[in-house]
Amino acid sequence: MYNRRKFIKMSAAGASLAALSTSKIARAATMAPFAGVPVVISTWDFGIVANKEAWKTLEKGGRALDAVEAGVRIPEADMNNHTVGRAGYPDRDGHVSLDACIMDEFGNCGSVAAIEHIAHPISVARLVMEKTPHVMLVGEGATQFAVEQGFKKENLLTPESEKAWKEWLKTAKYSPVMNIENKQHAPGNQYNHDTIGMLAIDVKGNISGACTTSGMAFKMHGRVGDSPLIGAGLYVDNEVGGATSTGVGEEVIRNVGSFLVVELMRQGYSPEAACKEAVNRIIKKKPDTAKNIQVGFLAINKKGEYGAYAIQKGFSFAVCNAEKQDLLIPGKSFY
Ligand code: ASP
Secondary structure, three states: OOOHHHHHHHHHHHHHHHHHOOOOOHHHHHOOOOOOOOEEEEEOOOHHHHHHHHHHHHHOOOOHHHHHHHHHHHHHHOOOOOOOHHHOOOOOOOOOEEEEEEEOOOOOEEEEEEEEOOOOHHHHHHHHHHHOOOOEEEHHHHHHHHHHOOOOOOOOOOHHHHHHHHHHHOOOOOOOOOOOOHHHOEOOEOOOOOOEEEEEEOOOOOEEEEEEEOOOOOOOOOOOOOOOOEOOOEEEEOOOEEEEEEEOHHHHHHOOHHHHHHHHHHOOOOHHHHHHHHHHHHHHHOHHHHHOOOEEEEEEEOOOOEEEEEOOOOOOEEEEEOOOEEEEOOOOEOO
16 A cells, blocks of 8 residues: 555655656656556547647646547547548548547446548537436447437548548558557657557546547458457456557557456456567567557556556557646567
8 A cells, every 4th residue: 555655655666667668758767757546548649639638638637538529629630630430541442440448437338440531539429328228339329329419411531531542442452550660759740650548537537548540441342440449449447447549450459458457456467568568469479460559458447657668669648647748659569
């Protein structure tokens, strides 16, 4: 058991280590770290703006669930973001189909998969959680539910996405290699990828999470990845912590990745060690596949300590609390 003072000391030490290992992003390394709550963390560099939005709710003492929904709606709405939400790249038949899920501190959860024509799948997922007896709606049923709930039906295939799709059709080569082109990955060169997974702890210490994506670009029509699957792309247990994932969803699903990370934290693993072990399971089962793909996990525990780990270099995550807004790069990767 830690008292408040000890907890602050311990969190700061943990965060210092994280910051030291992230010297590539100068700001992260130079800020005095403090892993206090409320806190919000999210995947990739677009997590910075998403966290800022989530923070507006958290700093007012609002609920983590409201914060994560509001936060991930920012990349969902971003017309320059082709991996999440309304400007996401289509599947190989030209359909933009989106996946999202959300989970609160009571273990309630909602999800939509392969939903089309709706720009904010995370908000539909929340309504599935709150207004239906179900956890998950897919495809046409999800769109129908969204329209019944007042969401606008839109054509989400932007001219830019259509151009990229038509270019892809010339070879129609489906090679789901993700993120390792990430040498260009740096602040100012944003939105190359991926899924936004966000985890927040509010002032009451309650944890919620959200995860939303357009999935793999040019995927098979009907393909669903890890992101809308509770336990794979996202999992929250208010007693322990939360986890979320990004990268090649098939490998995350095979290992029920986010649930695994939370269960490892329950056993005493730190967030980073839990993420590392989950990544390691993927590598152990399919070493040859793992060499050529990216999967990253991000986790937070009940104390507000956070960590991440990815198969490949290049994964980043954003952190925001009363002390800072940073972009961190996990210190190590397997390749
Ligand atoms: N995990 C997502 C999926 O497989 C994609 C990503 O994070 O890049 O659909």
